[in-house]
Amino acid sequence: MKIQAVKGTRDFYPQEMRLRNWIMDAWRRVSIRNGFEEYDGPIFEYLDLFAAKSGPEIASQLFNFTDRGGRNLAIRPEITPTLARMVNAKINSLPRPIKWFSMPRLCRAENPQKGRLREFFQWNIDVIGENSVLADAECIYVCVDAMRELGLTKDDVQIRIGSRAVTTEFLKLIGVPDEKLDSILPVLDKRAKVPDEAFVEMAKNAGLDDKQIKHICEFQDLPAADAVKEYMIQHALVTGGGVVPGVGELQQLEEILAVFGIRDYWAIDFKVVRGLAYYTGIVYEVFDKGQSMRALAGGGRYDNLLEVLGGPKVGACGFGMGDVVLGIMLEEKGKIPKDLIEQRLDFFVINPDSARPKDGQDSNQVANNAIAGGRRVIEMVTQLRSRGVATDFDYSCFGMPLGKQLKEANRRGAAKAVIIQPDGQTVSIKDLSTGSQKDGVPIKDFLENPGRAS
RNA sequence: GUGGAUGUAGCUCAAUUGGUUAGAGCAUCGGGUUGUGGUCCCGAGGGUUGCGGGUUCGAUUCCCGUCAUCCACCCCA
Incomplete structure (x- = not known):
């Protein structure tokens, strides 16, 4: 009976695992240097935790x-509810702001397609307990x-x-009643994703006039x-001196992002609204600037979520980035380093004494x-390994010719071969990429600093 | 859940109008060059042609069904 992997899942053979680790190591490195601490939660939760956030119909996708x-x-189809639950449980003892990150494995019961699988990893960055736009920035x-x-x-x-905040205020100013806002925001999110006629159609169905x-x-x-303020004044939606909620905050964000030195990386785009109901303020999506308009990350401010899940009203914001679209993009753009597939071993130890008599x-x-x-090979291997150096040897070293062992060393991607001379006192160090070899190195000297061997 | 495309060795692909024992490259494994590898040479293993049925003397090839994968839609945390 042969059973294959479930659709929408991936097997991480060593080659794929190296790529996954390369991505996740980068995520972790960036998180830590920006002052975020890592957390994780259980891979399953009460169904109600997810339903409370996104509604009961979500169950069909879980x-x-x-x-x-x-x-x-x-x-878990996302980790934000778990984060909110964990933070709520200790909200009175956690020093704020809470800057946490996670790289959870998530599952969604949807049909897979390009860039979307049923199991994936998603890097999450969140700041909880801070209302300032500095946190968004x-x-x-x-x-x-x-x-x-x-x-x-x-x-x-x-x-x-x-x-x-700005979009909601704008809708109010053009006469959209409060109770319709929740149903109209998701429509606005479609603006850049569907043809104009389809958008107009959807907008009309949502109750908007021409x-x-x-x-x-x-x-x-x-x-x-x-430009928002100017537009509002120009169309007599507000008077010149009035304060428009959200606009000042967005201006601050623009200024702070400039101070962060990343002006080239972002643009204001009110077509980005995000589909989810719980976003309350700044929202953003990261797009591939090339061919497609696919998003590889998205996030924003969600000031009500902790309260919805039974906690106090505490401001929060953050984003998530999935590994699937990111991996495709890095591959297409040739950003994956070549040495990911090479040089796994520092040393490969070789016995030159063949068991074949001449x-x-x-x-x-x-x-x-022989x-x-x-035996000397194994002794040397354990010495090197105990020093933390990645070292291996050929199982056939008790008698196979030197050439065979070198072939194996090369095949295993070792940086250097260590040939133990029959005198038992010295080694030859051969660099397998350049072919250069240094003979007569005393074993004692070599072991004192294996990294310096050349 | 809906639609389209595709299923031959681990991978990429062959196989004449339907016609012997379904081939090749790469990969894997083994051997050779008798103390120096990667890049040389020889050999081997590996397929119920996704699965089931039908047409036919004969099906990888034609037809039907089914399953799987991919792509797109729905949805998007």
């Missing part, structure tokens, strides 16, 4: 099950920092920043916070020498 005690559980900076770390430049990606739709389109095409040699003597040489 892998859920009932345990033997009758509990309704689900494998820092998250965006961390995101850019990660892009750079992975070799993606301003020519490869761009962060598009919108504001739910004039409102025209206003919305013009608003969504505005390039900056300043003409006129005593076969017993030759065999004994065994003695093999």
